[in-house]
Amino acid sequence: MKISTRVALAAALWSANVSAQMGPVQHSGNTYHAAVCPHGNPHMTARCHAHVVTDERGNPKNGKSEFQPLATPAGYGPADLRSAYNIPSGAGSSSYTIAIVDAYGYPNAESDLARYRSQYQLPDCTTANGCFRKVDQRGGTRYPRLNTGWAQETALDLDMASAMCPNCHILLVEADNNFFSSLAAAENTAATLGANAISNSYGGGESGSASVESAYNHAGVAVTVSSGDSGYGVEFPASSPHVIAVGGTHLTQATNGRGWSETAWSGAGSGCSTVYAKPSWQNDTGCARRTVADVSAVADPNTGVAVYGPVTSRRSGWMVFGGTSVAAPLIAGVYGANGGTANYGSDPYGYPSALYDVTSGSNGSCGGSYLCTAGPGYDGPTGLGTPNGPSAF
Amino acid sequence: MIALVLALATNTAHVETKAHALKLCRPKLERQVGGEIQTIDISSARSARSGLTIRGGLTAFLGMGPAPAGSARTHHLVRAQYTFACKVRAGRVRYASAKPLQ
Numbered sequence: 001m002k003i004s005t006r007v008a009l010a011a012a013l014w015s016a017n018v019s020a021q022m023g024p025v026q027h028s029g030n031t032y033h034a035a036v037c038p039h040g041n042p043h044m045t046a047r048c049h050a051h052v053v054t055d056e057r058g059n060p061k062n063g064k065s066e067f068q069p070l071a072t073p074a075g076y077g078p079a080d081l082r083s084a085y086n087i088p089s090g091a092g093s094s095s096y097t098i099a100i101v102d103a104y105g106y107p108n109a110e111s112d113l114a115r116y117r118s119q120y121q122l123p124d125c126t127t128a129n130g131c132f133r134k135v136d137q138r139g140g141t142r143y144p145r146l147n148t149g150w151a152q153e154t155a156l157d158l159d160m161a162s163a164m165c166p167n168c169h170i171l172l173v174e175a176d177n178n179f180f181s182s183l184a185a186a187e188n189t190a191a192t193l194g195a196n197a198i199s200n201s202y203g204g205g206e207s208g209s210a211s212v213e214s215a216y217n218h219a220g221v222a223v224t225v226s227s228g229d230s231g232y233g234v235e236f237p238a239s240s241p242h243v244i245a246v247g248g249t250h251l252t253q254a255t256n257g258r259g260w261s262e263t264a265w266s267g268a269g270s271g272c273s274t275v276y277a278k279p280s281w282q283n284d285t286g287c288a289r290r291t292v293a294d295v296s297a298v299a300d301p302n303t304g305v306a307v308y309g310p311v312t313s314r315r316s317g318w319m320v321f322g323g324t325s326v327a328a329p330l331i332a333g334v335y336g337a338n339g340g341t342a343n344y345g346s347d348p349y350g351y352p353s354a355l356y357d358v359t360s361g362s363n364g365s366c367g368g369s370y371l372c373t374a375g376p377g378y379d380g381p382t383g384l385g386t387p388n389g390p391s392a393f
Numbered sequence: 394m395i396a397l398v399l400a401l402a403t404n405t406a407h408v409e410t411k412a413h414a415l416k417l418c419r420p421k422l423e424r425q426v427g428g429e430i431q432t433i434d435i436s437s438a439r440s441a442r443s444g445l446t447i448r449g450g451l452t453a454f455l456g457m458g459p460a461p462a463g464s465a466r467t468h469h470l471v472r473a474q475y476t477f478a479c480k481v482r483a484g485r486v487r488y489a490s491a492k493p494l495q
Contacts, residue, residue: 005466038455065474066426066427066455066493067426067455067471067473067474067475067493068473068493068494076470102467103465117473149457149467150467152467152469152471153469155465155470156469157412164491177464177465178460178462178464178465178466179465180464180465181462181463183465201464201467201468201469202465202467203465203466203468204460204462204463204464204466205462205466207462208462208463226468227468228468229469229470230457267470300471301431301454301470302472304430304472306471319471319472319473320471320472321469321470321471321472322454322470322472323456323467323468323470324468324470325467325468325469325470326469
């Protein structure tokens with residue numbers, strides 16, 4: 001037997017042995033992993049908490065990332081997005097603070113944001129100049145551990161809020177984990193620390209959510225929430241009557257007067273809440289309770305946006321993102337560009353003519369009704385439409 | 394004329410084989426990349442006694458899986474590109490690999 005063959009055989013046996021000893025495969029964010037020491041610990045000894053990144057079958061991976069960052073930015077940048085939504089480049093002021101609420105830690109948040117803003121010639125937003133602030137869910141500095149999937153979300157949110165409101169201040173609030181109880185604590189902290197808008201790009205089932213719904217009720221604060229990326233159906237907190245539920249579109253350049261064209265994105269969430277009452281400003285007849293969404297913005301990954309963020313736990317780079325996670329911080333940024341005080345989600349309902357109505361596209365099957373089919377006026381996937389300047393907000 | 398018909402028939406059969414291979418390979422590749430494949434293109438197909446191997450490129454959207462009750466998942470999707478190779482024999486996938494596009 002050649003030495004190289006013996007080495008390979010030994011490595012294979014070691015790998016098989018390691019795999020056999022590991023715990024069941026778990027899934028967090030975009031990553032499969034397994035406990036290295038799943039069998040507990042003998043009395044009075046330290047417990048091993050190590051997890052190893054695996055494939056979906058639990059085989060340890062070789063350390064390569066699951067995808068590669070782009071060498072240069074691709075996807076829509078701030079100038080594209082402001083052009084599409086008719087937002088002046090100098091919009092917003094430092095007296096307006098957009099809070100980003102996400103779960104888990106993101107140690108490189110400030111440096112990655114600096115790279116994005118530098119790339120697109122946006123003004124610096126740093127801790128040093130008072131523009132950027134990061135806190136944990138208690139308002140302190142005991143930041144939670146990194147989760148790459150959630151850190152990617154945070155990078156996206158920071159970049160989109162910056163794109164739409166380059167002069168706004170940014171407050172990042174990191175919840176300890178992705179339990180709604182933690183996210184609700186972070187939401188309240190954001191409001192307590194003076195946020196004018198709070199962007200939330202996450203969701204889950206409505207069942208059991210009533211106990212934390214009050215955390216999304218902050219008079220005068222624009223609380224934006226993404227509607228989801230699984231198509232027709234409703235998630236919380238988008239279904240809260242105290243938030244601005246943000247749906248999604250497919251955005252392309254066009255040779256029309258606006259220069260852009262939009263259709264409903266097939267992945268956007270929409271529909272009727274089964275828990276929450278209809279707010280007084282909604283007058284559609286298809287839902288007895290709260291209808292999702294209120295407004296919308298680009299979300300289709302096929303017409304995605306450029307983001308600089310963590311590709312792995314150790315490496316940042318350029319990526320293209322989609323999902324209604326794009327749309328919620330964009331709309332928070334439009335509230336910032338407006339600069340006024342929000343009256344829950346009612347403001348756009350008073351100014352539908354200051355929105356681009358999205359009149360085609362669908363996100364699923366609902367008997368062809370407006371709840372899953374875009375058409376003139378209000379519909380589920382895109383709400384009243386997308387921003388045509390900040391005045392409707 | 395007969396040769397032309399035979400050639401067309403052979404070509405059609407080959408296309409159907411590639412399409413069948415793609416159908417078998419797609420779920421395996423989706424599990425490998427951890428996301429939903431949006432577009433997939435075959436750049437080459439090689440048939441041998443050991444089976445049909447298809448190679449090409451794909452674009453996938455990577456997102457978080459469902460969150461347990463009482464917790465939330467993010468609403469973002471990363472658009473990622475890969476090259477792939479997949480070998481099929483006797484109606485079964487023998488090998489499937491997706492590598493991030495450099």
